[in-house]
Structures are given as structure tokens and as C-alpha cells.
Amino acid sequence: MEAFSFATSSDLDKLSVHVRIDRLDGHQRPIPYSVLLKRPDLRHRASNINPHSELYVTAQIWADSKPLTVPVQTAYKSFKHARVWNEWLSLPVAYSNLPASAQLAITVWDLSPAEATESDLHAVPFGGTTIPLFDKDNTLQRGRQRCRIHRHKAADGLSSTTTPWVIPPARKERKSTVAEDTVDEQVAEMQRLEELLKKQEMGDIPQNQWLDALLFKRMMKIRSDALRAEAMAQSRQSKSYLKETNGDAQNETQGEPDDELFYLDIELPRFDHSIVFADIEYPPPPISNIKLDTDSGVLHRPPPEVSFGPGINISGYEDAMAGRLIRIYDPEIGMKDNPAETKHLRLMRNQQTDSLDRDRKPNVSVRDELNAIMNYGPLREIKFKDRDLIWKFRYYLTRDKRALTKFVKAVNWREPIDVRQAAPMLEKWAEIDIDAALELLGPSFDHPIVRAYAVERLKKADDDELLVYLLQLVQALKYEAGGEGDDSSLARFLVTRAASSFTLGNFFHWYLMVEISDFSDDQAPEHRDLFAKIEYDFMFELEKTPEGREKRNTFKRQGELLAILTKISKDIRFSREDRLRRIAHLKKSLADPKNELIAIDPPLPLPLDPSIHITGIYPDDCNVLKSSLFPLILNFKTTTNTKYPMMFKTGDDLRQDQLVIQIITLMDRLLRKENLDLKLTPYHILATSTQAGAIQFVPSTTLSSAVAKHKGSLLAYLRANNPDDTAPLSVRKEAMDTYIKSCAGYCVITYLLGVGDRHLDNLLISPSGHFFHVDFGYILGRDPKPFAPQMKLCREMIEGMGGPNHANYREFKGYAFTAWSTLRKQAGLILNLFALMQGANVPDIKVEREGVVRKVQERMWLDVEEEKAMRDFERLIEESKDSWIGVGIDLAHGFVQNVWRK
Known part of the structure; x- marks a missing residue:
């Protein structure tokens, strides 16, 4: 075709x-x-x-x-x-x-x-x-x-x-005259010539001026x-x-x-x-979120009966009306408040029952209902009867920190009477966790009182904890009602904290700069203006600090450094030279005195990791990777006389990879709190614009290279880098433990995040046994390859443990179960972070913004009991281990890569 x-x-x-x-x-x-x-x-x-x-x-x-x-x-x-x-x-x-x-x-x-x-x-x-x-x-x-x-x-x-x-x-009669046939031939000839003339005008037939002029006269x-x-x-x-x-x-x-x-x-x-022709795709009508009980008879009610007055002739009415009863779908049902229910709540809360509610205590059955409501996830809507119940026992629930977000959802914050009664209750509540505060900063809560209360809780977090959520908090600025002025409590808080901590300020500055530079259709102009205003406020706040001018100058120098690297990267990327000449071009550009990269004085905090102060670069110790975007491998001199390797690339939006690494860092933090160190490698990554970014380069090799070098055995790779004849499988125990734990951690995390396009070239392993993933171009269940397994657990990974029958494999499954159970308990925090990212211009989030949180929640099986969830998760591991589709994907990818390299 x-x-x-x-x-x-x-x-x-x-x-x-x-x-x-x-x-x-x-x-x-x-x-x-x-x-x-x-x-x-x-x-x-x-x-x-x-x-x-x-x-x-x-x-x-x-x-x-x-x-x-x-x-x-x-x-x-x-x-x-x-x-x-x-x-x-x-x-x-x-x-x-x-x-x-x-x-x-x-x-x-x-x-x-x-x-x-x-x-x-x-x-x-x-x-x-x-x-x-x-x-x-x-x-x-x-x-x-x-x-x-x-x-x-x-x-x-x-x-x-x-x-x-x-x-x-018209269809001809059997008896047609010679004159009519002649007319038809003349008309057909005229139509044929007109079609040829039209083709010539469309460029399908070449023109010849002198011959066309003669032909046109003949055509007329x-x-x-x-x-x-x-x-x-x-x-x-x-x-x-x-x-x-x-x-x-x-x-x-x-x-x-x-x-x-x-x-x-x-x-x-x-x-x-x-x-x-292509019609405009209008959004589908909203679907009611009312969930009827299985024993509900609402859908099975008979048609309404019509009663006629005395003396009215109803003969033939039933026949005339047969089949004419039409059920009309109302999209507002379940999506908007029921006016009758709203009126009921208003009347109930207008009554002077505050003194009675203070001493109200639930009985056993009501307490069970309240406990069930407290266990609702962040996506669960609060029904009318639940809202009424929460309001009635609001004083009793103030001792339960889980109940605050449910109480906030039960209040109509557009009703002044409700606000007047609910606002004082927030100060009386037990102190909420950080995940609840993040939920209150989401797009569903726009009242300034609620958001200000959440900000007050964030103020108690230290800088290290705040840094983990900073990416989401910057996106939460889009949901501030007064974000463009001084009325935004979240904006004032972030500006103040970022001005007092250089590490926070470094990432806060670059997160804002990326959003300001986003001129795509997916970034609203008012949001771009909002981030520009906050960046201005941040710089103004820096001026008030003792070292403010020096910090501003540091950010300026960081920008100049990234601008030079961006220009060099683009020149090499668009060059038509072979790879060796590209490397020579890179070394010459880095050594050029005009770029001022040989010696950097005073030392400059690296934007990717401000704890690293660089003093220059090693021009001869650099490389250009063989990839479609030709990323650069750079080695910087540091104040500790060590090398800091970094990858810099242009032509790719790294915000999605940045988000995944940030979530992996958070999960590693959560697991360590439970004394579970799975030896993860959450390397640093920073998007410096919508088409450029820096990545910490971790010395490692791909699984495909390691297997190819050691004759198809990953265990041989581990044995070669960590030999120990006295240890099982002749691999040093610490290296094998690191490998097993990191495999378990990344299998669980990549499954929860729905990371796709997994093959042996984006699975890496370091000589010390650290296993980790790179290249997160597909997340949230998206995958370019059909029928890909949900979890990447290939035979090469299992072979590195000693095989499916070895004790190491059973140990791997034990770590995976523990990590799975631990992260399920922290589902609220993880889901709230993704809820704050709904407005971000991350490729796989833009596909379906409303379904981002739901996709992650589906992989956590929150509606399933712990014991059954464990059995299902073990079944998932075994299915992934025995998946022949994964083997086929690895073989196909390896074949394509070999053809491309040749």
C-alpha cells in the first residue's frame, strides 16, 4: 500500500x-x-x-x-x-x-x-x-x-x-438515436479535457507554455x-x-x-x-459517581403509574403509550451536590446544637462506621450520609488525626455559615501527618483557610524532608487561589524557606526556571506569569539575607555554566561528524579559554548537587555516548580533589525522569525508616529547561553488556568483580546481598510506578552489585511494546542470584514482600504526591491527568486484604519470572540495537 x-x-x-x-x-x-x-x-x-x-x-x-x-x-x-x-x-x-x-x-x-x-x-x-x-x-x-x-x-x-x-x-433507453450518442461523446470529451486541465493546475502534469496556449484555445x-x-x-x-x-x-x-x-x-x-475531515473530540459527559449497593432496587423499579380523573376516557391509552417511556441520563447526578441534601445540611448546621455536639459520643455501631470512613483512601468521595455523620461527631473525631481530611471534605467551604463553624475546629485537631498536609494542598481544596492550615504543618518539617516534596510543592502553587499576589501562604512559605537554605533555594530556583521556560500549549500563560512572580519574590527575599547577593551571583554563574554546556551539547548533537570527531570537538570546546571551564574560581556549587563544589573540568576525560541525542559525559574537578562524573544532554525533557527518581528517593527514605535498606541507587537528575538537563553518572554497565562479556552469565560478572572462594557461589557476601536487595527494591518500585519499555539496555549493574533502572520514558502503565509483563524480572536477573531454586531467590522474594507491604502502608503519601503532579507538563501525566492517581492506586491493591495481597503479589512475581513475552522483547531489542550499531 x-x-x-x-x-x-x-x-x-x-x-x-x-x-x-x-x-x-x-x-x-x-x-x-x-x-x-x-x-x-x-x-x-x-x-x-x-x-x-x-x-x-x-x-x-x-x-x-x-x-x-x-x-x-x-x-x-x-x-x-x-x-x-x-x-x-x-x-x-x-x-x-x-x-x-x-x-x-x-x-x-x-x-x-x-x-x-x-x-x-x-x-x-x-x-x-x-x-x-x-x-x-x-x-x-x-x-x-x-x-x-x-x-x-x-x-x-x-x-x-x-x-x-x-x-x-439518466439511464438510456434501448432505442437511442445517433444524435444522442454524439452528444454524449462530446460531453465526455469535454469532461476528460477538464479533468486533465485540473490535474495540470494541481501540479500532476508538467506545463508547456506555447503548447498549452494552443490546447486551451482548442479546449474552449x-x-x-x-x-x-x-x-x-x-x-x-x-x-x-x-x-x-x-x-x-x-x-x-x-x-x-x-x-x-x-x-x-x-x-x-x-x-x-x-x-x-476530522471532527473535534469533545470530552465525554461526566459519569455519575454514585455507587448503588448490590441489593439496591433503584434500577429495577417499574414505570410510574398514571392516574386519570373520573370521567376521562382512557380507552386505548395503554396501547398508545406502549414503549414510549424514556429514561433520561442526568450527568449531574453524582457529580454535583443534591439541592435537597445541601438544604438539609444547611438547616442542620444552622441549628444551635454546638453545645450538644461537644458531648456527643458514638455508640458501638456508629464507631465502626466512623472507623470505616477514616480508612477511606484519598480518592474516595465522602457520601452525604457520611458527611452528616462526621459533622455530628466532629468534636469526638478531633483526637483522630486521620479524620481531619475527611472533616474538611464534609464541609461546604462555599457556605459562610459552614466556614464560620468549621474554621475554629482545625486548630483543635490532633496534629496531622505530612501526607495529610500534602492532600490539603491538592487541586480539590482551594479555600485559603484550609491551605494555610496545611502550610502551618509543613513549617514543622526539616529541610531534608521538605526537599523530598519540593517538586510537588512547586506544582501545588498552580492551585493557590491567590498565587499571583501576596495572599498565597504556600508561596510565602516556600520563598522564605528557600531563602534560608542554599540547597532548598538551589532546587527551588531551577524548578521555577524550568516552568518559566515552558512555552508549550500545555503551560497556561497565567501559570508561567505566576512562577515568574514567585522567582522575583525569591530573589527579592534573598537580598534581605546576609549572603543574599552572593547567592544570587552563584545562581547567575550556574546559569552561565549550563548555557555554555547547552551550546556545546547542541553543536555536537547536530554535527554530521562521526563519533570520534565529535569527542575531539568536545575536548577542544571544553579546553577553549573562552568557555572558562578549565578553572572555576571561586568554587561553584553544582546545580545537580549543590553539596558538590566544582573548581574546573577535565577536558581530556570526557566522552560522547553512542545514542540518538549524543549525551555528553563530563568529569568535574571538586574541592575534595575527586572527580564528579555527570551526563549532560539536550533535546530531551527530563522532567519525567526527574519525577521518577524523586519518588524512588522518597520510597528509599520510607523503607529506611522501617530499617529496610534495599541498596537503591537514587542518582541525582535535574531538568534545567524543557529540552536539557543533567544526570549524575554512576559507573556501571548494562545487563546486556555484562551478560555478553561473561558468556551469558550475570553471576559470572558478579564473581569476576567480587571473588570469594569461601562464599556461596564464589561471590562476596556483601556484593550478593546488595544485588539481591536492589533487585527486590527496583522490582517493587518499578511495578508500582508502572515503568515500561524495560529491556536489558536500561537495566544497569555496578561492580559492587548495585542493580538499578534508568531511562523512564514510559511510566504509569504505558509501554511501547504490546503485552509486556507488569514486572521486569528476567531470567538474567534470576541467574545472577543462583537460579530460581537457590536460597538467594527465596531471600529476594522475602525482601520484595516486605518492601511491598511497607509501601502499601504509605499509599496515602505516594498518592497525594501524584495528585499534586496532575497539572505538571510531564508526558505520561498529560495523557490522562484525571487518571494519574487512580493508575498508581490500582497497582497497590488497597481494597484487598494484606494476606490475599501477598498471595497475589507472589503470583505476579512468578508470572513475570516465567514470562516468555519478556524474553522475546529482550531478544527483539537486542537484535535491533545490533543492527543499529552496525
Whole structure:
């Protein structure tokens, strides 16, 4: 099948519909005097007086028998030898707004001084035609079109139009005359030549000026003869029909001949590619979130009974109404508050029952209900009856820190009465955890009192803990109602804390700079202005600190360093040299004194890791990786006389990788709190713009390289780098423990995050046994390869443990179960962090912003009991271990990579 290049009509959102009115050709018969005696108004029509009278044309777009636009008309023009307008008309509608049934109704108007019965403008229709803008294949028509004019009719534009632009040929009788066959041949020849002329105008046939001029004269002669012959044939058919039906009187009564034939030549815009109709995809209607119980009979209620008054005749009513009962779906049910329930809550909370509620205590059954509500996840909506219950026992619940977020959801913060009663309750509540504070900063809570309370809880977190959530807190600024001014409590808090800590300020500054530089359609201009305002406030706040000017100068120097690296990276990336010459180019650029990279004085905190102070770079110790984007490997000099390797790349948005590494860092922190060190490698990564970033380079090798070097055995790689003849499998115990633990940790984490596109080239292992993942281009369940296993546990990884029957494999599963159970208990914190990222311009989050949190929650199986969850998780591990699809993916990827390298 040949390639077909096309564009969609929805892409033409700024281009209005145009049509060029070219010329009118046809044959007009003189009106007999007998007709003029009966219709004296015909002698005043311009077309009957002069064959080249001043007609004008109107065009209007219709669809589904309804006009879409007002008509537009041609300017006045005086004709001498032929009716040629050669004028483009612009209709007030864009191509993107056209439906598939759009038609162009074109009417040629004649002028008459006598009052016209059809209009008050002294204009009568000379003829009309209707042409669809999209053909039967839903492709936009383009180029020259020859439209049949229906005499004395205005173009109607209806779906079943009476003025079609092309009249299908009538089926011939068995007895056909030689004259009719001749006419058909002439018309067919004329149509063939017009199709060839149209192809030449579209560029499909080359032009030859002198030969084309001769051919065009001949074509005009053929067109004139064919038009005259077709008109004569039509006249013969008309006379024959009148003779058969004795309709001669009818034609005289009409007073207008019907055997006249006219064609209007128009031209539609030409495009480089075909334009295929594509409708706008509107968002689906909201689905009710009301979940009926299984024993509910709401859906099974019979139709309502109709009662009639006495004396009303109801005979035949049941038959007439049979099958006419229509159930209407109301999308507001479950999505908006029920007015009756809202009124009930307002009345209940207006009552002076505060003194009674203070001493109210739940009984055993109510306490069980409240405990069940407290266990709701962050995505669970609070039902009406639950809100009523929470409000009634609000004083009792103040001792339970889990209940605060449920209480906030139970309050209508748009009702002043509710706010007046609920606001003082927040200060009386038990201190909430950090995950609850993050939930209150999400998009669902916009009241300043609630967000200010959450910020007060964040103030108690230290800098290390705040740094873990800083990426999400910057995104939470989008949900601040007063974010653009000084009313944003979160913005004031972040600016103050970032100004007092250089590490916080370093990442806060670069997170803001990336958002400011995002000029994509997915970044709202008001959000870009918001981040610019906060960056200005941050710099202003720095000026107030003793070392503020020095810190500002440091950020400026960091920006200059990244600008130089970005330029060098782009030059090497777009260079057409081979890899060796690219490396030489890199070394020369790094050593160039103009770039000032050999010696950096005073030492500069590295933006990727501000705890590292660099004093220069090693130009000879650098490299260019063999990849499509040709990332750079750089080695910086540090104040501790050690090398700090870093990868720098352009042409890729690293914000998604940055998010995944930040979540891995958080999970590592959570596991360590439970005394579970799984030897994870959360290396540093920082997006410095939407198309550039830096990555900490960890000395390691891919699993594919390690296996290939050691004859298909990862265990041989571990044994070669950590030999110990006295240890099991001849691998040093510390290295084997590190490998087993890191495999377990990354298997669990990558499954929870739905990391896709896993193959042996983005699974890495260091000589010390640390196993880790890189390249997080697909997350949240997305994967470019079909039917990929949910967990990446390949046979090479298991072989490195000693095989599936070795004790190391059972130890691996034990670590995986413990990590799985620990992270499930912290589901609220993880889900709230993803909820704060819903507005971020991360590729896999933009695919379905509303479903981001739900995708992560589905992989945590929160509705399943712990014991069953463990059994299901073990089954998942075994299925991934035995997955032949994963083996096929690794083989296919390895084959493609080998072909590419060659």
C-alpha cells in the first residue's frame, strides 16, 4: 500500500473557507414574443436584454439543511464579452468548524427594475447550484470545479438538494438515436479535457507554455460545441416530453424556457496534501459517581403509574403509550451536590446544637462506621450520609488525626455559615501527618483557610524532608487561589524557606526556571506569569539575607555554566561528524579559554548537587555516548580533589525522569525508616529547561553488556568483580546481598510506578552489585511494546542470584514482600504526591491527568486484604519470572540495537 500524506480539517483552525467565482458559460434561448405578451416583466430582466448583463453571485454554507453562515456576494463588475468575475470570496467560518455534511450553495442573481416576487431587492435568481465541500471519502474538494446551474432556481443547500452541482446521467433507453450518442461523446470529451486541465493546475502534469496556449484555445472550442450540443439535446427531450403530456400550455404559462444550459466555473483552495475531515473530540459527559449497593432496587423499579380523573376516557391509552417511556441520563447526578441534601445540611448546621455536639459520643455501631470512613483512601468521595455523620461527631473525631481530611471534605467551604463553624475546629485537631498536609494542598481544596492550615504543618518539617516534596510543592502553587499576589501562604512559605537554605533555594530556583521556560500549549500563560512572580519574590527575599547577593551571583554563574554546556551539547548533537570527531570537538570546546571551564574560581556549587563544589573540568576525560541525542559525559574537578562524573544532554525533557527518581528517593527514605535498606541507587537528575538537563553518572554497565562479556552469565560478572572462594557461589557476601536487595527494591518500585519499555539496555549493574533502572520514558502503565509483563524480572536477573531454586531467590522474594507491604502502608503519601503532579507538563501525566492517581492506586491493591495481597503479589512475581513475552522483547531489542550499531 502506497504512503498517503494528508492533513485533518481540524488543523485548519485559523483558515476561513474561500471560493473563487470564475466564469459563467452557457446557452440562452431568446424568449418568444408570445411569452413576452403574457409576461411583460420578463422584458425588463437584464439577462433577457443583454447576453452579457451584469449578474452577481452569492455564496453561503449550509449543513444538515440549515445555513451555517450569512451569504457573501461578488462586487459589481461590468462584462463586455463574457461573464467572468475571477473574484475570491471569503466565508465567515473556518475549515476546522465545518461538519462533514457542509455544502456550498451558490446563486447567480439577475436584475430587474420591476418588483420581484421572490425578494424585495429587485433581484431574481438566474440560477443556482449546490456543491458539497467534502466528497464521498470525506476529503475536502479542491481546485477547479464545474457546477451545473439550475435555471430560475436559487440554491437551496438542503441535504436532498434540488440544485445539485452534478446531475447523474439518466439511464438510456434501448432505442437511442445517433444524435444522442454524439452528444454524449462530446460531453465526455469535454469532461476528460477538464479533468486533465485540473490535474495540470494541481501540479500532476508538467506545463508547456506555447503548447498549452494552443490546447486551451482548442479546449474552449470543444467546450462551446459540447455545451451547445448538450443544450439542443435537452431541448429535444423537453419538447418530446411536452408533446407526450400535451404540456405546451404549461410551458407557456410558466413563461420561462427550461431547455437553457449553464455551467459556473469555481475554484476551491489547493493544499499540498489532501485534507481529510476530522471532527473535534469533545470530552465525554461526566459519569455519575454514585455507587448503588448490590441489593439496591433503584434500577429495577417499574414505570410510574398514571392516574386519570373520573370521567376521562382512557380507552386505548395503554396501547398508545406502549414503549414510549424514556429514561433520561442526568450527568449531574453524582457529580454535583443534591439541592435537597445541601438544604438539609444547611438547616442542620444552622441549628444551635454546638453545645450538644461537644458531648456527643458514638455508640458501638456508629464507631465502626466512623472507623470505616477514616480508612477511606484519598480518592474516595465522602457520601452525604457520611458527611452528616462526621459533622455530628466532629468534636469526638478531633483526637483522630486521620479524620481531619475527611472533616474538611464534609464541609461546604462555599457556605459562610459552614466556614464560620468549621474554621475554629482545625486548630483543635490532633496534629496531622505530612501526607495529610500534602492532600490539603491538592487541586480539590482551594479555600485559603484550609491551605494555610496545611502550610502551618509543613513549617514543622526539616529541610531534608521538605526537599523530598519540593517538586510537588512547586506544582501545588498552580492551585493557590491567590498565587499571583501576596495572599498565597504556600508561596510565602516556600520563598522564605528557600531563602534560608542554599540547597532548598538551589532546587527551588531551577524548578521555577524550568516552568518559566515552558512555552508549550500545555503551560497556561497565567501559570508561567505566576512562577515568574514567585522567582522575583525569591530573589527579592534573598537580598534581605546576609549572603543574599552572593547567592544570587552563584545562581547567575550556574546559569552561565549550563548555557555554555547547552551550546556545546547542541553543536555536537547536530554535527554530521562521526563519533570520534565529535569527542575531539568536545575536548577542544571544553579546553577553549573562552568557555572558562578549565578553572572555576571561586568554587561553584553544582546545580545537580549543590553539596558538590566544582573548581574546573577535565577536558581530556570526557566522552560522547553512542545514542540518538549524543549525551555528553563530563568529569568535574571538586574541592575534595575527586572527580564528579555527570551526563549532560539536550533535546530531551527530563522532567519525567526527574519525577521518577524523586519518588524512588522518597520510597528509599520510607523503607529506611522501617530499617529496610534495599541498596537503591537514587542518582541525582535535574531538568534545567524543557529540552536539557543533567544526570549524575554512576559507573556501571548494562545487563546486556555484562551478560555478553561473561558468556551469558550475570553471576559470572558478579564473581569476576567480587571473588570469594569461601562464599556461596564464589561471590562476596556483601556484593550478593546488595544485588539481591536492589533487585527486590527496583522490582517493587518499578511495578508500582508502572515503568515500561524495560529491556536489558536500561537495566544497569555496578561492580559492587548495585542493580538499578534508568531511562523512564514510559511510566504509569504505558509501554511501547504490546503485552509486556507488569514486572521486569528476567531470567538474567534470576541467574545472577543462583537460579530460581537457590536460597538467594527465596531471600529476594522475602525482601520484595516486605518492601511491598511497607509501601502499601504509605499509599496515602505516594498518592497525594501524584495528585499534586496532575497539572505538571510531564508526558505520561498529560495523557490522562484525571487518571494519574487512580493508575498508581490500582497497582497497590488497597481494597484487598494484606494476606490475599501477598498471595497475589507472589503470583505476579512468578508470572513475570516465567514470562516468555519478556524474553522475546529482550531478544527483539537486542537484535535491533545490533543492527543499529552496525
